[in-house]
Amino acid sequence: MPASAPAPVAVTGAEGFIGSHLVEALVAAGHRVRAMVQYNSFSSYGWLETLPGEVMDNVEVVLGDVRDPGSVHGLVTGTEAVYHLAALIAIPYSYRAPHSYVETNVTGTLNVLEAVRHLGIPRLVHTSTSETYGTAQTVPISEDHPINTQSPYAASKAGGDRLADSYHASFEVPVVTLRPFNTFGPRQSMRAVIPTVIGQVAAGERTITLGDLRPTRDFSYVKDTVAAFLAVGTAPAADVVGRTFNSGTGEEISVGDLVSLIGKIMDTELEVRADQERIRPAASEVMRLVCDASRLRAATGWAPAHTLEQGLAQTVAFFRDPLNLGRYKAGIYNV
Structure with a gap:
């Protein structure tokens, strides 16, 4: 008899920026992927629609919603691992619609934890965010840094993190939490600063509209963040399960200096207008x-493989492609 095919891995939030890159990397590593895309009446698969056919041949797209327990149960049934990335992520929108953030980022995470618990899935990778730390009280920020949630978005993500911790402690759910610092790269929404700047320049603007230029961030190229997901998703359980891990470069840059660096890479003199x-x-x-x-x-041997400049160059190349830029609304404030 032929050997049975290995169990697939599931990804929530698969249609998004990081999720679509993770799907690509999982397929490249030999996995079949069951990819949850938030249900929509357009039958849009988001960024998955831009992946090559040879990648999508190994992907089963499931339209659903992490806020619905039945959707999640169906998604993870029979999988060997679950990568939970689905979330509402825009901080400005969390000021307008905080209930939506709790429903998706807290209740949605609860639904994933419950499904993994009851179905006995061997590994769950839960996605956190560096925003849960708030402004650094000590640097660099380790996982022992106090949690200080300064936005409804951050609070909702911290709530999901605490649920993950509690399900490991209470029910021995094999969950590991990855807490990426600021990820950037091709396919990122223009609600984030790097695609906002690059997108405006690629669209012909030379006066860039931004908010505060003073904050500093630790920017990781998306392929490095995806490598971190794979590292914690495949490492021996004894090394990672029940633990939280930061991923980032250990280097920071202010938004103002970032704009100057992007201008240099794009060979363009830029002015900034505050909005x-x-x-x-x-x-x-x-x-x-x-x-x-x-x-x-x-725990895993992971380390970033790309410098900020290398990642920015790849991101600039993506946005300079008219087909890619045409998928964005570069002339408006993307909340």
Whole structure:
């Protein structure tokens, strides 16, 4: 009799920026992927629609919603691992619609945990965010840094993290939490600063509209973040299960200096115009984030493979392609 095919892995949020890159990497590593895309009446698969046919031949797209327990149960049944990336992520929109963030980021995570628990899935990788730390109190920021949620988005993500911790402690759910610092690269939404700047320049603007230029961030190229997901998803359970891991470069750059660097890479002189709509409430702005990823490196051997400049060059090339740029609305404030 022929050997049975290995069990697939499931990815929630597969249609998004990081999710679509993770699907690609999982297929390249030999996995079949069951990819949840949020149900929509357009039958849109998001960024998965741009992946090569040879990748999508190994992907089963499931339209569903992490807010619905039945959708999640069906998605993860029979899988060997679940990568939970589905989330509402835009910080400005969390000021407008906080209930939506709790429903997706907290209740949605609860639904994933419950499904993994009851179906006995061997590994769950839960996605956190560096925003849960708030402005750095000590640098670099290790996983022992206090949690200080300065936006409804950050609070909802911290709520999901605490649920994940509790399900491991209470029910021995084999969950590992990855807490990426700021990820960037091709396919990212223009609600984030790097595609906002590059997209405006690629669209012909030379005066860039932004919010506060003072905050510093630790930017990781998306392929490095995806490598971190794979590292914690495949490492021996004894090394990672029940633990939280930061992923980041350990280097920080201010938004203002980032704009100058992008201008240099794009060979363009840029001016910046402040837009009050893009500035967070004063007590909600996270002023400094810089990562200590030594725990992840010790447990899995992971390390970033791309410099900021290398990642920016790849991102610039993506946005300079008219087909890619045409998928965005570069002339508006993307909340």
